[in-house]
């Protein structure tokens with residue numbers, strides 16, 4: 001395994017552990033944010049099942065764990081298998 005390959009493997013693993021490391025819209029690095037700080041931007045039912053929130057300070061988009069995260073993880077795991 002050469003250096004580039006090893007680096008790819010490492011990035012892939014990190015991506016699976018923290019799928020929201022970057023904003024899907026502007027690619028800015030996301031910051032973990034306290035639920036209390038983004039209350040108004042998150043639907044009430046979302047707050048019931050998700051305790052992890054991320055925030056893009058560039059476009060102000062808030063991300064949270066939910067069905068769309070699950071789909072993303074499935075997609076990533078599929079990629080991992082075929083890679």
Ligand SMILES: [Zn+2]
Pocket residue numbers: 023024025026027028056057058059060061
């Ligand atoms: Zn953004």
